[in-house]
Amino acid sequence: MLSCRYSDVDVFRRLLSQAAPHRLHLLGLLLIGLLWSPMALLAPLPLKIAVDSAVGAEPLPSFLGALVSNSSERPLAALAVAFGLAVALAVVGQVRSFAELLLRTYTGEQLTLAFRARLFRHAQRLSLAYHDRNGSFDATHRILSDAPCVQWVTIYGIIPVLAASVTLIGMIYVTAVIDWQLAAVALAVSPIIFLLSRIHSRCVRPCWDQSRRLEGATLSIVQEVLSVLRVVKAFGREGHETERFARRSRRVIATNLWIAAINGWFDLLKGLVIALAAATVLAIGVLHVRAGILSLGELLLVIGYVWQILGPVHTITNSLSSLQVAFAAGRRAFGLLDQSADADDRPDARPLGRAAGAVEFREVYFRYDEGRSALHDVSFRVTPGTRVGIVGPTGSGKTTLVNLLIRFYDPTHGAILLDGVDLRAYRLADLRNQFAIVLQEPVLFSASIADNIAYGRPDATHREIAEAAQAAQVHEFIAGLPEGYDTQVGERGMILSGGERQRISLARAFLRNAPILILDEPTSSVDARTEGAIVEVLGRLMEGRTTFIIAHRLSTLIHCDVRIRIDHGRLGPAEREAPINTRPGVLTLKGGFFEAFGGWSRARTVDR
Numbered sequence: 001m002l003s004c005r006y007s008d009v010d011v012f013r014r015l016l017s018q019a020a021p022h023r024l025h026l027l028g029l030l031l032i033g034l035l036w037s038p039m040a041l042l043a044p045l046p047l048k049i050a051v052d053s054a055v056g057a058e059p060l061p062s063f064l065g066a067l068v069s070n071s072s073e074r075p076l077a078a079l080a081v082a083f084g085l086a087v088a089l090a091v092v093g094q095v096r097s098f099a100e101l102l103l104r105t106y107t108g109e110q111l112t113l114a115f116r117a118r119l120f121r122h123a124q125r126l127s128l129a130y131h132d133r134n135g136s137f138d139a140t141h142r143i144l145s146d147a148p149c150v151q152w153v154t155i156y157g158i159i160p161v162l163a164a165s166v167t168l169i170g171m172i173y174v175t176a177v178i179d180w181q182l183a184a185v186a187l188a189v190s191p192i193i194f195l196l197s198r199i200h201s202r203c204v205r206p207c208w209d210q211s212r213r214l215e216g217a218t219l220s221i222v223q224e225v226l227s228v229l230r231v232v233k234a235f236g237r238e239g240h241e242t243e244r245f246a247r248r249s250r251r252v253i254a255t256n257l258w259i260a261a262i263n264g265w266f267d268l269l270k271g272l273v274i275a276l277a278a279a280t281v282l283a284i285g286v287l288h289v290r291a292g293i294l295s296l297g298e299l300l301l302v303i304g305y306v307w308q309i310l311g312p313v314h315t316i317t318n319s320l321s322s323l324q325v326a327f328a329a330g331r332r333a334f335g336l337l338d339q340s341a342d343a344d345d346r347p348d349a350r351p352l353g354r355a356a357g358a359v360e361f362r363e364v365y366f367r368y369d370e371g372r373s374a375l376h377d378v379s380f381r382v383t384p385g386t387r388v389g390i391v392g393p394t395g396s397g398k399t400t401l402v403n404l405l406i407r408f409y410d411p412t413h414g415a416i417l418l419d420g421v422d423l424r425a426y427r428l429a430d431l432r433n434q435f436a437i438v439l440q441e442p443v444l445f446s447a448s449i450a451d452n453i454a455y456g457r458p459d460a461t462h463r464e465i466a467e468a469a470q471a472a473q474v475h476e477f478i479a480g481l482p483e484g485y486d487t488q489v490g491e492r493g494m495i496l497s498g499g500e501r502q503r504i505s506l507a508r509a510f511l512r513n514a515p516i517l518i519l520d521e522p523t524s525s526v527d528a529r530t531e532g533a534i535v536e537v538l539g540r541l542m543e544g545r546t547t548f549i550i551a552h553r554l555s556t557l558i559h560c561d562v563r564i565r566i567d568h569g570r571l572g573p574a575e576r577e578a579p580i581n582t583r584p585g586v587l588t589l590k591g592g593f594f595e596a597f598g599g600w601s602r603a604r605t606v607d608r
């Protein structure tokens with residue numbers, strides 16, 4: 001499993017370095033947390049003063065004794081001191097909590113945002129093969145649900161543990177000064193509690209890993225169904241999908257129940273140890289009061305401190321066990337981050353300005369993961385500006401061929417050359433800049449029409465956007481909309497018709513002005529009338545660009561110079577009627593090697 005190879009220490013170390021840029025905020029939080037320590041030490045004091053000096057006849061503690069000179073006023077003054085101290089402690093405590101809440105929320109959100117952004121950036125760089133294998137929701141879940149682990153570990157893990165540790169030391173010291181025997185009893189439980197916590201963490205760790213994994217898989221059903229809701233509704237499968245979701249959810253519930261049972265058992269054990277310690281302290285304390293070693297107020301003070309000692313021990317052990325869920329999430333997040341990106345640039349990767357557009361496939365073989373071969377010994381060459389139609393039965397490898405050209409995947413064997421250089425030798429970003437893509441199902445984003453057209457060239461001016469829209473014959477339609485180019489198209493452009501969406505994506509390709517054009521069945525989702533208009537636009541778009549157009553309809557191939565056929569991943573024989581256009585273009589076959597030279601005359605092609 002992708003995420004299980006990291007130890008808790010690895011995850012902890014890496015989360016700390018992820019949080020490092022916010023160390024000042026975290027330090028502030030720690031200081032505010034440490035304020036808790038003196039306040040906890042002072043908390044039982046009003047009760048001691050009230051019992052010993054207001055009810056009883058003990059003098060006030062020396063640092064307060066100077067405030068009261070007349071002994072007849074002492075009970076009243078002691079009561080006033082106890083009252084004032086209780087209110088002051090409560091107010092300071094509330095102010096401290098308020099400041100802590102604000103700083104904790106701010107820092108927590110910043111930490112999560114930074115980690116999410118890092119994961120999101122990396123998820124976009126991962127290969128399509130990774131996303132094909134794991135499903136897109138897997139990454140979504142890691143980005144949204146697992147990224148907060150960075151704040152769980154730092155803000156809800158380390159800081160409470162450090163603050164509680166300091167409080168613990170203070171409490172033990174003060175208790176020991178008052179009555180060392182009671183302090184020793186309280187202290188004796190700590191190792192037992194820590195031991196129980198350690199066993200607890202070991203038991204619960206694999207369960208949390210499983211729970212996070214199952215939760216991701218369950219939520220992926222929601223994502224899948226909502227993204228294809230039209231189909232689900234059309235087939236009336238809402239009930240089935242709900243049941244599928246419920247079935248997976250039941251497994252999550254079972255795992256979480258198991259975790260709750262483990263937590264419950266260990267809490268019970270820890271509670272029992274703590275209760276035994278508190279009862280022992282009470283019994284010894286009462287004996288000490290009877291023996292005159294302690295006053296009643298001091299006993300109450302010590303009992304207060306003993307609870308305060310056990311409180312931090314509880315906080316520390318609880319924080320340590322709840323860190324397990326954070327570590328499980330961290331393992332998943334780093335599992336994603338450690339996947340190597342798409343296609344990493346070689347150290348000596350060469351820059352590429354604007355390619356001429358000569359493309360060569362040289363004995364290319366390709367298979368997806370463990371699957372069967374998708375391309376088999378494909379070799380052909382086209383000169384710049386050649387318009388290549390790609391035909392073949394469904395599943396024959398047409399899309400795979402263009403996916404390799406864009407370097408969505410690398411060939412398993414062989415090479416693809418652009419302008420005579422292996423694609424892998426170029427900087428990936430520069431290489432991808434050479435392409436404009438128009439897909440069968442146009443992809444629009446939930447933004448304005450202008451933003452959608454400028455997607456491939458965000459720096460384009462309004463005028464350039466309008467010119468591209470004119471070239472794609474969609475300007476008039478856009479101009480007629482109440483908000484024109486600022487019209488928001490909704491999620492995936494759903495407020496527009498298929499033909500309108502396709503023209504906008506053609507405008508995007510015009511604006512991109514790339515030397516190589518990839519068209520994947522660009523007319524298959526529109527009606528015959530729209531198709532005619534789009535084919536005309538395509539003709540202009542292809543001019544001067546090396547074009548690969550996948551099509552089933554012959555009418556879409558009308559502007560092609562050559563046509564190649566793929567069958568079961570192999571390049572088929574040349575199509576006799578291939579060069580449909582009058583543009584110079586020719587096909588030759590040399591054994592298995594298929595070439596298309598734009599410079600040859602059409603006459604020779606026909607003669608062949």
Ligand SMILES: Nc1ncnc2c1ncn2[C@@H]1O[C@H](COP(=O)(O)OP(=O)(O)OP(=O)(O)O)[C@@H](O)[C@H]1O
Nearest residue numbers: 132368371374392393394395396397398399400401
């Ligand atoms: N992501 C993938 N993972 C595994 N196998 C895949 C993947 N994509 C495609 N294939 C397989 O590779 C082969 C070629 O698929 P490809 O999509 O290239 O065919 P195509 O000719 O474009 O089909 P169509 O005309 O139906 O779009 C098919 O057998 C297909 O099942």
